[in-house]
Amino acid sequence: MNAELLRNSLKLAVAAMITAAIAVHFDRIAFAWYPLLAVVIVVDDNDDQTLKAASGRMLGTLMGGLVTFLVHAIAGGWQGVLLTLLLLVPLLRLTGCQSALGTAGVIVVMFLMIPGHAALNWDYAFNRALDTAVGCAVALAVGLLFWPRDGLQQLAAAEAGLLRQLRAQLQRYRLWLAGEGPRPEPLPAAPISGGLERMETLLRNELGGPRWRRLQAGGWQERVALWQNLRLHWLQWERLIAAGDLPRPRPGQGDPLADGIQALAAQLDGAAAQRAGAAAGPPPPVGSEPWKRLAAQSGRPLFTLLAIAQEQRPLLETGEALARLQGAAPCR
Numbered sequence: 271m272n273a274e275l276l277r278n279s280l281k282l283a284v285a286a287m288i289t290a291a292i293a294v295h296f297d298r299i300a301f302a303w304y305p306l307l308a309v310v311i312v313v314d315d316n317d318d319q320t321l322k323a324a325s326g327r328m329l330g331t332l333m334g335g336l337v338t339f340l341v342h343a344i345a346g347g348w349q350g351v352l353l354t355l356l357l358l359v360p361l362l363r364l365t366g367c368q369s370a371l372g373t374a375g376v377i378v379v380m381f382l383m384i385p386g387h388a389a390l391n392w393d394y395a396f397n398r399a400l401d402t403a404v405g406c407a408v409a410l411a412v413g414l415l416f417w418p419r420d421g422l423q424q425l426a427a428a429e430a431g432l433l434r435q436l437r438a439q440l441q442r443y444r445l446w447l448a449g450e451g452p453r454p455e456p457l458p459a460a461p462i463s464g465g466l467e468r469m470e471t472l473l474r475n476e477l478g479g480p481r482w483r484r485l486q487a488g489g490w491q492e493r494v495a496l497w498q499n500l501r502l503h504w505l506q507w508e509r510l511i512a513a514g515d516l517p518r519p520r521p522g523q524g525d526p527l528a529d530g531i532q533a534l535a536a537q538l539d540g541a542a543a544q545r546a547g548a549a550a551g552p553p554p555p556v557g558s559e560p561w562k563r564l565a566a567q568s569g570r571p572l573f574t575l576l577a578i579a580q581e582q583r584p585l586l587e588t589g590e591a592l593a594r595l596q597g598a599a600p601c602r
Contacts, residue, residue, distance in 0.1 A: 285412040308405025334374035440535040456508035503585040526560035537589035
């Protein structure tokens, strides 16, 4: 079973059980579905998002209850719901609280469609707001006390996953260079793109949270931007190598493709070497002369080899920048 799915399921189940127990134990909570609904809406797989959802849930409950109380005296049923929503939407947009619209709409329907809605008064609206506050408090406590999550650790884990994929592929290229295996097939785009999208999502979430200074100190915005660039050139570089059907390169003999593979592997393995002050690997070949010699030796079209060179050069530059940034600001 997926560990993230299990974690989120346990967090939601525990929060719902604690909320239900509180609702049953205290007679003051007349309608258990209000705090339970708050738990379902508030619990999020990101703790900072849980806090935002809780504030939006409370605001939506208060705004929905207030407007519903004012409207219920003149309209009820679906007519009252429609009139209340027509007033709520511009009011929430005017106050910049559009995120509370979903909760406010649910509250409107629940308040106006209950039996005997004409009995709706300030006490009812106030008590339901307190019921909602109980659910929000339990959801926050469970998320922050029992299963706290550090988004920076997740960013580091996502980056480590991408590095493992590329290092494993480069190891297969090294075996090809050594004559110990066939040329590897290009990596599929989906796993690399999925890992990068995960990093982008985590970065957006953390930038809106309290740990944004640690993000800046770790250079995570620059690192994600470098990964975006590296993914673009890596995928195209591998596709061109596969399409060119190149013969086995000869390491150490001025072969630009072999030197590029070795340099890239050293760069992706080189964060520790950078921190220790060691060289990351041989310098990548510069200029078109090595590729012209390779075209003459292999009989492959020069245009194809120059296309590989055009992708390999920014790929190596990005790898070098990423290794340098990781060495200066390791995963933290």
